[in-house]
Amino acid sequence: MLGLEKKDTRLFLIVIGLTMLAPFLLNPFPEGSEMAQFNAGYPDLMQRFVIFGIFAIGFNILFGLTGYLSFGHAAFLGVGSYAAMWMFKLFGMNVVPALLLSVVLSGLFAVLIGYISLRRSGIYFSILTLAFAMMSYALAYSVLATDMDGPDKQGLMQKGLTGGETGLQLSVQDPRILGAKAGADGNTPVPNFFGIEMRSATEMNVGDWVFTFSAGYYFSAFVMLIAFYISIRIFRSPFGMMLRAIKSNQQRLNYTGLNPKPYMLAAFVVSGMYAGLAGGLMVAMDPLAGPERMFWTASGEVVLMTILGGVGTLIGPVLGAGLIKYMENILSKINSEILHQWFAWMPDGLEDVVVTMIYPFIGKGWHLTLGLMFMAVVIFLPGGLVEGGQRIMGALRGRKAKDGKPDADADVKPAE
Amino acid sequence: MGILEVKNVGKRFGGLQALSEVNLSVAENTVHAIIGPNGAGKSTLLNCLVGKLIPDTGSVMFDGQSVLGRSPHEINQMGISRVFQTPEIFGDLTVMENMMIPCFAKRDGSFEMNGFGAVRHQLDVIEKAKTMLEDMNLYEKRDMHAASMSRGDKRRLEIAMCLAQEPRLLLLDEPTAGMARADTNNTIDLLKEIKEKRDITIAIIEHDMHVVFSLAERITVLAQGTPLVEDTPDKIKGHPKVREAYLGESA
Numbered sequence: 001m002l003g004l005e006k007k008d009t010r011l012f013l014i015v016i017g018l019t020m021l022a023p024f025l026l027n028p029f030p031e032g033s034e035m036a037q038f039n040a041g042y043p044d045l046m047q048r049f050v051i052f053g054i055f056a057i058g059f060n061i062l063f064g065l066t067g068y069l070s071f072g073h074a075a076f077l078g079v080g081s082y083a084a085m086w087m088f089k090l091f092g093m094n095v096v097p098a099l100l101l102s103v104v105l106s107g108l109f110a111v112l113i114g115y116i117s118l119r120r121s122g123i124y125f126s127i128l129t130l131a132f133a134m135m136s137y138a139l140a141y142s143v144l145a146t147d148m149d150g151p152d153k154q155g156l157m158q159k160g161l162t163g164g165e166t167g168l169q170l171s172v173q174d175p176r177i178l179g180a181k182a183g184a185d186g187n188t189p190v191p192n193f194f195g196i197e198m199r200s201a202t203e204m205n206v207g208d209w210v211f212t213f214s215a216g217y218y219f220s221a222f223v224m225l226i227a228f229y230i231s232i233r234i235f236r237s238p239f240g241m242m243l244r245a246i247k248s249n250q251q252r253l254n255y256t257g258l259n260p261k262p263y264m265l266a267a268f269v270v271s272g273m274y275a276g277l278a279g280g281l282m283v284a285m286d287p288l289a290g291p292e293r294m295f296w297t298a299s300g301e302v303v304l305m306t307i308l309g310g311v312g313t314l315i316g317p318v319l320g321a322g323l324i325k326y327m328e329n330i331l332s333k334i335n336s337e338i339l340h341q342w343f344a345w346m347p348d349g350l351e352d353v354v355v356t357m358i359y360p361f362i363g364k365g366w367h368l369t370l371g372l373m374f375m376a377v378v379i380f381l382p383g384g385l386v387e388g389g390q391r392i393m394g395a396l397r398g399r400k401a402k403d404g405k406p407d408a409d410a411d412v413k414p415a416e
Numbered sequence: 417m418g419i420l421e422v423k424n425v426g427k428r429f430g431g432l433q434a435l436s437e438v439n440l441s442v443a444e445n446t447v448h449a450i451i452g453p454n455g456a457g458k459s460t461l462l463n464c465l466v467g468k469l470i471p472d473t474g475s476v477m478f479d480g481q482s483v484l485g486r487s488p489h490e491i492n493q494m495g496i497s498r499v500f501q502t503p504e505i506f507g508d509l510t511v512m513e514n515m516m517i518p519c520f521a522k523r524d525g526s527f528e529m530n531g532f533g534a535v536r537h538q539l540d541v542i543e544k545a546k547t548m549l550e551d552m553n554l555y556e557k558r559d560m561h562a563a564s565m566s567r568g569d570k571r572r573l574e575i576a577m578c579l580a581q582e583p584r585l586l587l588l589d590e591p592t593a594g595m596a597r598a599d600t601n602n603t604i605d606l607l608k609e610i611k612e613k614r615d616i617t618i619a620i621i622e623h624d625m626h627v628v629f630s631l632a633e634r635i636t637v638l639a640q641g642t643p644l645v646e647d648t649p650d651k652i653k654g655h656p657k658v659r660e661a662y663l664g665e666s667a
Contacts, residue, residue, distance in 0.1 A: 234531045237532055237534060238535055240531070241513060241517065241520075244506075244508065244513075249507065252505060253517070254487075254488040255466065255504070256577065257525075258521050259487075259489045263527065270531070
């Protein structure tokens with residue numbers, strides 16, 4: 001289907017199924033039950049799953065295929081966000097032109113950063129990209145945030161190009177030459193896809209369960225599916241093969257008459273465009289762009305996502321992004337009261353001990369859990385969650401094979 | 417005039433004059449060996465031919481064109497392929513993929529952005545890679561990771577990858593270094609077979625006299641960065657200067 005091999009088609013169909021059914025699958029617990037806090041099926045979080053999924057898929061095209069570890073990919077995320085914001089401010093609230101500008105601008109920015117950073121490899125490349133990202137952060141935070149209108153005017157550029165610390169925000173005074181300056185309620189308008197507001201959602205009640213279908217989520221999911229499809233095509237293309245060859249042995253590539261530089265730059269730009277797309281989508285879901293989006297921790301996060309899920313695998317980065325965003329939003333909400341409720345059945349003294357022991361790993365301490373998990377994955381499953389899934393499938397198949405039913409294709413990957 | 421003309425090449429590393437006044441002419445369709453004791457400058461000379469090093473003086477012409485100042489991939493596209501002392505292959509890729517990459521390089525040049533067309537639809541490349549692997553008796557191993565092959569197979573694969581580019585000049589840097597006798601003989605047979613089947617010039621740097629005298633039609637002896645003599649194998653064998661260079665004055 002769509003020019004994919006059987007195995008990839010199956011994976012793609014699984015991903016389509018899961019993303020389309022996500023509002024059900026991520027809401028397994030009835031509303032009002034104790035477990036309801038583990039539900040992830042609300043639009044804001046689901047949007048984050050797919051948007052960071054796009055970010056990680058793009059990062060994986062660079063890191064997974066070529067082995068070049070960029071530590072500054074958040075810069076493209078930020079550029080994408082600011083680009084989309086300016087599109088909203090100047091032209092109108094339709095998300096399509098905003099996303100297009102995000103992709104184009106971040107692509108151009110990636111040409112510049114990539115051209116310089118790719119003169120070095122290994123740790124030097126990582127440091128160069130990190131330096132660029134932190135310079136971009138500094139630009140967004142202060143340099144580009146000065147009053148560019150002049151002191152006696154209160155115009156569009158009053159807070160500069162980026163809005164500085166508070167970020168770039170919509171205002172009813174924005175020109176928006178192709179759309180309404182304000183929404184129907186007089187407030188700032190909402191991003192839309194040819195009239196469908198990203199914020200709109202329908203709720204469905206089935207017994208005690210509440211499922212929310214949001215336009216924003218489905219739009220983002222659709223964009224992610226396109227991004228995922230393109231990434232499969234890149235992985236299976238001659239271009240993808242050359243990128244893997246760069247990772248494997250650049251010397252041989254050189255002496256095989258191939259020039260690694262343009263290949264690397266192309267991979268860098270493509271992955272920067274993915275990051276820009278993700279940044280643009282963030283703004284399309286919630287029209288606000290701040291400089292913290294370019295901070296080095298944001299660059300580090302996408303590295304974690306990719307490694308956690310499985311470097312160089314198709315679905316791994318999406319899994320990693322989902323897991324980290326789930327932990328960030330769900331684990332961090334658990335507090336000591338909830339823990340006491342859970343362990344109320346224990347004798348009082350023991351309950352306190354258990355709660356005290358678990359407490360550092362939840363709430364604001366969710367990073368600790370993430371760190372431990374990351375260590376466990378890197379040590380025991382260097383191939384990430386995908387390798388874990390493959391091992392489980394392998395074990396199951398092994399049992400089946402013993403029953404006399406061998407199964408030929410052993411590399412099915414689990415999906416989110 | 418030979419296909420490869422090296423004139424007055426000199427190369428200095430700090431205080432060490434690695435090469436001085438090297439003149440070498442490799443005639444088309446011959447096997448030319450470059451021998452010499454350790455430190456004679458054989459590898460430096462080779463690196464000057466493939467673009468890894470740029471000589472301080474002199475010129476290197478391949479087929480009438482200068483190679484100096486060009487990068488390795490450009491020189492390779494001109495028709496010079498290099499086999500390394502320790503096989504350089506794409507260890508993480510399968511044998512088939514290893515074989516396809518030089519076929520792509522031959523077909524599409526040094527850069528081709530094809531990010532959307534599937535590899536499995538590049539039938540001409542697949543067919544060519546398959547033929548090459550069959551020629552080298554490696555086709556059964558096509559799905560193996562190249563890194564997990566035996567050293568002898570890696571060497572065969574590397575040579576096959578170079579040949580897939582249909583080079584006019586094949587440079588071999590001690591192709592049998594560290595090999596057992598049987599593997600060495602296999603490599604000699606392989607190179608002889610290649611020479612018989614194709615219009616190709618082979619320049620070989622070698623330590624092992626057995627290999628040199630079984631293959632070479634011309635031999636250049638290098639000592640202390642400069643060519644001592646160039647002649648046929650028979651004449652080289654008894655040449656007093658060569659004995660001197662290898663065994664010292666007293667011999």
